[in-house]
Amino acid sequence: MGKKYEVPEGLTIMKAIEYSGYRHVRGVGCRAGFCGACSTIYRMEGDHRLRGALACQTTVIDGMHIVQIPFVPANKAIYSIEGLNKDELGAILLANYPEIARCLSCNTCTKACPQKIEVMDYIQAALRGDVASAATISFDCIQCGLCAVRCPAEISHYHVAQLARRLYGKYILPKSAHLEKRAKEIEDGKFSKDLERLTSANKEELKKLYVARDMEKGD
Amino acid sequence: MADTNNNSRGYPESLLKSIEAVEATREKRAKEAFRKLSMEERDEVLKKCHPDYKPEAKRALKIGPSKGDQVPHEVADLLEASPAVEPGQVNLNQVDFDVDILIIGGGGAGTVAALWAQKSGVPASRILIATKLRHGDSNSMMAQGGIQAATKENDSPYIHYLDVIGGGHFSNRPELARAMVEDGPKVIKWHEELGVMYDKDDKGNMTTVHGGGTSRKRMHSAKDYTGTEILRVLRDESRNKGIPVLEFASAVSLLTDGQKVTGALLWNMETNQYYVARAKATIIATGGFGRLHIQNFPTTNHYGATADGLVLAYQVGAKLVDMDSAQYHPTGVAYPEPIVGLLVTEKVRSIGAQPVNCEGNQFVHPLEPRDVEAAAFIKECYVVGKGIETPTGMKGVWLDSPLIDVLHGEGTVRKSLSAMHRMFANFGIDMARDPILVFPTLHYENGGVLIDPSCHALDANEKPIPGLFVAGEAGGGVHGKNRLMGNSLLGYNVFGMRAGIEAAKQVSTKTQPGKLTLDHLTRFSKLLADAGLKPTRKAPMLLPDYRGREALSRSIDIL
Numbered sequence: 001m002g003k004k005y006e007v008p009e010g011l012t013i014m015k016a017i018e019y020s021g022y023r024h025v026r027g028v029g030c031r032a033g034f035c036g037a038c039s040t041i042y043r044m045e046g047d048h049r050l051r052g053a054l055a056c057q058t059t060v061i062d063g064m065h066i067v068q069i070p071f072v073p074a075n076k077a078i079y080s081i082e083g084l085n086k087d088e089l090g091a092i093l094l095a096n097y098p099e100i101a102r103c104l105s106c107n108t109c110t111k112a113c114p115q116k117i118e119v120m121d122y123i124q125a126a127l128r129g130d131v132a133s134a135a136t137i138s139f140d141c142i143q144c145g146l147c148a149v150r151c152p153a154e155i156s157h158y159h160v161a162q163l164a165r166r167l168y169g170k171y172i173l174p175k176s177a178h179l180e181k182r183a184k185e186i187e188d189g190k191f192s193k194d195l196e197r198l199t200s201a202n203k204e205e206l207k208k209l210y211v212a213r214d215m216e217k218g219d
Numbered sequence: 220m221a222d223t224n225n226n227s228r229g230y231p232e233s234l235l236k237s238i239e240a241v242e243a244t245r246e247k248r249a250k251e252a253f254r255k256l257s258m259e260e261r262d263e264v265l266k267k268c269h270p271d272y273k274p275e276a277k278r279a280l281k282i283g284p285s286k287g288d289q290v291p292h293e294v295a296d297l298l299e300a301s302p303a304v305e306p307g308q309v310n311l312n313q314v315d316f317d318v319d320i321l322i323i324g325g326g327g328a329g330t331v332a333a334l335w336a337q338k339s340g341v342p343a344s345r346i347l348i349a350t351k352l353r354h355g356d357s358n359s360m361m362a363q364g365g366i367q368a369a370t371k372e373n374d375s376p377y378i379h380y381l382d383v384i385g386g387g388h389f390s391n392r393p394e395l396a397r398a399m400v401e402d403g404p405k406v407i408k409w410h411e412e413l414g415v416m417y418d419k420d421d422k423g424n425m426t427t428v429h430g431g432g433t434s435r436k437r438m439h440s441a442k443d444y445t446g447t448e449i450l451r452v453l454r455d456e457s458r459n460k461g462i463p464v465l466e467f468a469s470a471v472s473l474l475t476d477g478q479k480v481t482g483a484l485l486w487n488m489e490t491n492q493y494y495v496a497r498a499k500a501t502i503i504a505t506g507g508f509g510r511l512h513i514q515n516f517p518t519t520n521h522y523g524a525t526a527d528g529l530v531l532a533y534q535v536g537a538k539l540v541d542m543d544s545a546q547y548h549p550t551g552v553a554y555p556e557p558i559v560g561l562l563v564t565e566k567v568r569s570i571g572a573q574p575v576n577c578e579g580n581q582f583v584h585p586l587e588p589r590d591v592e593a594a595a596f597i598k599e600c601y602v603v604g605k606g607i608e609t610p611t612g613m614k615g616v617w618l619d620s621p622l623i624d625v626l627h628g629e630g631t632v633r634k635s636l637s638a639m640h641r642m643f644a645n646f647g648i649d650m651a652r653d654p655i656l657v658f659p660t661l662h663y664e665n666g667g668v669l670i671d672p673s674c675h676a677l678d679a680n681e682k683p684i685p686g687l688f689v690a691g692e693a694g695g696g697v698h699g700k701n702r703l704m705g706n707s708l709l710g711y712n713v714f715g716m717r718a719g720i721e722a723a724k725q726v727s728t729k730t731q732p733g734k735l736t737l738d739h740l741t742r743f744s745k746l747l748a749d750a751g752l753k754p755t756r757k758a759p760m761l762l763p764d765y766r767g768r769e770a771l772s773r774s775i776d777i778l
Contacts, residue, residue, distance in 0.1 A: 007767075012557045021770025025467065025488050025762070029356040030521040032561045033642055034363075034447050037356055057645045059557055078459055081414055115641065135416065140444060140637055143451060162455050166414030169452070174423030176411060179370045182404040186376065194377040195401060198384075199393035210385035211258060213378065213434045 001067055013040055013055035013066060027068035033057040036144030039114075042066040052112040052146040072145030074156035077163065086171045090129025093167075097160045100127050102153035109147035109157055115140050119147045119157050126160050134161060135168030229647030234554065234656070237607050240579035241617050241654050248573060249625055253581045261591045268602065269594040270659075271544045271700075276514050282746040283533055284679035290542040293511040297526060298533050300758035302744060303471045304484060304493075306737035311474065311484075314497045314735075316465075318347045319726040320719075321482050321498035323470040323528065325350030326357025327446075327708070328691025329504035330453045331715025332722070333462045339723035343461040347496060349485050351469035351761060352523050355454045358506055358663075358692065359711055361521060362446025363564035363638060365438035366712075367705035368403030370425060374435040376400040383706060386432040386588045387665075387699025390541065395697040398672040399706065402713040407439060410712075415452050416441050428569040430704035431549075432588035438705045443564050443638045446708060468494065469527065469761050472740060473501065473535045476733030479685035480535060484737070488761070497732055500686055500722035503528040503676070504715065507664035507692040510763040513545050516661040517560020527759035528693035532668045534743045537676040537684055541666025544700040549574075549592040551660025553615030555646045560660040565589075565704045567618060567636060571626040575617040575654070576605035582616075590701045593659040600658070607656060615658040620650040665702055667695030674718035686725075686732075690718040 005020040014028060029037030038055035045063040055068060077096035084092065094100060100123055109119035118137055125133035138161035147157040185191070198206070228235065256264070266272050277289040280298060290298070320336050322329045325348045337343050348354065369379040379400040384391050407425075411417065418426040418440050427436040441448035457464075470483040474497070482498040505528030509520025518524070529539060550563040568574070568585040574592075576582050576599050583595035596616050600606030606614035623632050632651040633640050643650045668676050668689040675683035691711040698706060747754060 010556055015557065015765070018765040019767035019770070021766050021774065023762070023764060023766050024522070025352075028522045029352055030358075030361045032361055032519065032521075032558075033645075034361045034444070034638070035353075035356050035521065037353060057558075057642065059646065076455075076458055078461070080459065081456070139416065139442065139448075140641070142447060162451060165416055165448075166452060166455065168414070169416040170412065170414035173416065173419055174421065176370070176417075176419060176423045176425050178372055178424065179404060179408055179411065182370045183408045186401060186404055191376045191401065194375070195380060195397050198377065198380050199397050203389045206381070206384060206389055207258070210381050210389075213381055216373065216429070216435045218429075218436070 007060060011060055013053065013058050013060045014038055016060040017055070026070040027055065031056045034142055036142040039069040039072070039144040039146050040066055041069065052114055052150070054114045054144065057114065069145065069149060072148055074145060074148045074159060076156070076159045079163070081166055081170060084171065089131050089167050089171055093126040093129065093131065093134065093160060093164060096163060097156070099153065099155050100160060103127060103155060104153055106152060108150045108152065112146045112150040114144060114146060115142060117141055122161060123155060123157055126164055131164050131167050132172055134164035138164065228653055229555065230653065231610055234607065234609070237577055238653055240577065241575050241619055244579035245619065245622060245625065248581060249622060251581065253584045255584045256587060256591065264594045264598055265590060268597040269590055270514050270516070270547055271590070277543060281750045281752060284536055284538040288539065288542060291513045291545065293513050294508065294526065294542055296756065297530055297758040297760060299747065299752050300754045300756045301747065302534060302740040303757045303759060304737070304740070306740055309484060309493055311495055311735040311737070313495060315494040316347055316496040318496065318498050319345040320500045320502065320722050321496050322346065322348045322502045322504055323483060324504035324506060325354040325464055326504065326506050326691065327359030327450055327453070327711040328715040329502070330450065330457050331712055332502050332504060332690055332719035333457055334453065334460065335716045335719030336723045337460050337462060339720050341723045341726060344463065346462050348462060348464045349468045349470060349496065350464065350466055351488055353466050354464045355450055356521055356523060358520055358524060359446050359450045359708065361519065361562065362708050363443040363562060364566035364569065365430065365440040365445050365705045366407070366449070366708035367430065367433070367437045367703070368407045368439060368709060369400060369435070369437055370404045370407055371427060371435065371437065374437055376403065378435055379403065379437065382433050383703060384699065386703040387701050389699070391699035392696035394672050395670070398717065399697055399710055399713045402716070403709055406709065406712040406716070410449060410452070413452050413456055415449055418442065428566065429586055430565055430569060431586045431592055432703045438569060440566065443566055443636045449708060470531060471759060472737060473531050474735045474737065475535065475739055477736060477738065478733065480687040481732035481735055495735065497735060499726040499732060500688060502688040502690060502718050502722055503532055503668065503693050504691045505693050509661050513661055516547065517551060518661040519548055519551060519560065519562035520661070523762065525760045525763060526664070527761060528689065529668060530759040532676055532687070532689065535684065535687065535739050536678050537687070538669045538679050538681065539666060540669045540695040541700055544665045545661060546589060546663035546665050546702055547593040547659040548662035549589060549596055549659050550618055550657040553613055553658040554609045554656040555648070556611055558642065558646060559613065561642070562660070562662070563618065563655060563657055564639060567620060567639060570631070570635060571623045572618050572620045573622060575619050577607045578605060588701055588703060596659055609656065613658065615656040617654040618657045619654045621652060621654060624651055663702055663707060664692050665698050665700055667693050669696050670694045670714070672717065673721040674714050688718040688722055690714040
């Protein structure tokens with residue numbers, strides 16, 4: 001950040017920045033590794049490599065030169081998830097994100113990923129039209145954008161992955177029959193009377209019913 | 220510090236020694252089931268050890284629609300603070316955003332409300348989501364373990380209702396609990412149609428497990444990224460539908476025309492500029508209050524969880540309920556220090572990990588309702604004295620995570636709990652090999668603004684405040700005094716949906732808002748003065764302040 005600060009040992013990058021007197025507005029979100037708001041790039045003294053990290057999930061170390069990425073300008077394709085042909089899903093990723101064809105297989109995205117996802121592998125899968133692989137390999141993505149910031153082919157990997165997962169979830173994973181059935185039963189009012197009985201019951205009756213309920217075994 | 224981690228397991232020697240006791244009993248414990256507490260035993264441990272039952276941690280509100288109610292000091296300090304803006308500071312005649320529906324908060328409830336309002340006929344361009352961080356930054360994104368819904372053959376909304384209301388100590392509003400359980404399967408079906416990757420077998424059966432206090436395996440999951448997976452899909456859909464989002468713009472006050480709520484005064488978090496947003500319906504979806512650090516507890520919550528919506532609603536006359544109870548999640552991280560307080564999902568216990576004391580013994584069933592489980596942990600550490608102390612003096616109990624692989628086969632932890640495994644690995648601990656140390660952490664606002672099943676905010680007489688809706692964690696009455704695992708994701712979806720649908724109905728019939736005013740703030744300030752309160756702080760607080768003391772002590776304002 002262009003200034004040198006000394007902080008106690010063991011703080012995360014995020015807490016070290018705060019300790020030094022900064023109050024975050026950007027570059028902070030869940031503080032637990034789930035939202036991707038605190039993408040940070042850094043170099044260690046004497047090391048040519050530019051590294052990526054989540055500020056909230058990385059312990060700060062001496063000699064780290066850091067800057068946070070306030071926002072990643074990445075284009076998201078606008079599409080309708082409805083009415084797609086199940087047999088032609090493979091072409092959809094490339095149609096929405098033609099730039100994936102520019103992938104150089106340089107693996108910079110994978111090296112940049114703080115989640116240690118094989119990013120290049122899922123982009124290659126997307127290019128081949130392998131929606132299932134793109135969806136499952138990318139599943140732990142938190143959309144921090146570090147891949148997109150580093151990519152020499154200017155791909156917005158995490159948006160490609162989002163589309164792949166939605167296609168997989170909607171068209172490739174088998175539909176849940178028991179879910180369908182239960183939703184229909186509720187729509188038909190199957191449980192209305194039972195529920196009315198419960199909502200009008202007094203506390204003592206409810207307590208009895210609660211204590212008497214049987215438990216499904218196993219974890 | 221003499222006690223350093225000069226080993227590859229991420230723990231100092233003192234804790235490694237304690238782990239030996241856990242390892243020694245693991246095989247035996249794998250076959251043991253600890254018995255569940257009776258209702259009387261639950262009450263006893265709660266009264267003795269749960270933070271909610273400390274009277275000195277709360278006080279009665281002196282003003283407003285919930286006057287007389289006991290709430291934590293940290294909440295009272297905000298509800299009895301001066302309004303952040305003074306009416307004379309702003310010009311309300313210049314309207315910057317003129318919409319049908321203004322949604323305050325861009326987390327789960329806000330996004331769902333926007334999607335259902337649009338589905339119900341409101342054009343996307345007539346909706347605005349204003350959020351003080353980024354779209355999606357919220358507790359909804361961080362939920363890990365799962366979402367409850369009675370979708371299975373052996374389950375029903377009836378059984379789900381009993382679990383909910385018993386877990387909530389029979390204090391839930393019946394009509395709200397009913398709305399939640401009855402809409403559950405519809406919500407999961409909607410997610411499936413949007414492409415959420417729920418865990419399923421190859422025939423499409425949902426993989427479901429127990430949560431604390433459930434009598435059926437009803438927890439649907441997407442590995443341990445359930446909240447992330449659901450919300451990133453909803454956000455993607457919201458972007459596809461072109462719903463406008465104003466990021467880094469907080470709401471600092473509601474607006475009214477004297478009859479109804481007519482939008483909000485927004486504030487650019489970076490330039491300090493205000494914007495006037497006029498709306499026919501306003502939905503508060505601002506989430507919870509973890510960042511108030513009630514009773515100095517660490518929290519699992521995201522950076523923006525500062526109860527802003529409670530303050531906005533209270534100032535305009537909305538009633539709050541169940542604010543005397545807060546949810547302390549039993550398993551917050553107790554070691555290592557950089558991640559203290561972060562969530563260890565209940566799913567870790569759902570799939571077999573047992574809480575264990577310093578002697579390697581179980582002392583509570585792994586899946587009591589959350590408040591009971593948390594109280595039992597506190598008791599073990601501070602009454603029984605069989606907790607484990609970290610190098611910083613914090614106490615905790617072991618959660619025997621390696622037992623999961625013993626029960627379900629090697630690799631289960633890595634596969635089913637990849638987020639948890641990654642988090643601990645980032646700090647040098649392999650939770651498939653070694654147990655993890657946990658202690659309760661502030662997790663959820665059980666209560667909130669009282670709503671009806673259509674999500675209208677209710678006033679002191681429990682009558683709807685025209686034009687104002689509340690959904691998600693900011694709303695109260697659904698969970699009573701204790702929420703069960705998996706009902707927060709369900710709750711934000713059900714009530715976000717209901718708020719969106721109802722708001723859409725209203726805007727199709729409502730006439731234009733009248734002249735915009737902040738008169739309610741003038742009245743609120745008078746209430747403060749009449750009660751002899753002289754607040755030194757302003758609310759809403761918007762963000763916590765974690766700046767280092769040393770840096771702050773030398774901070775001067777010269778520009």
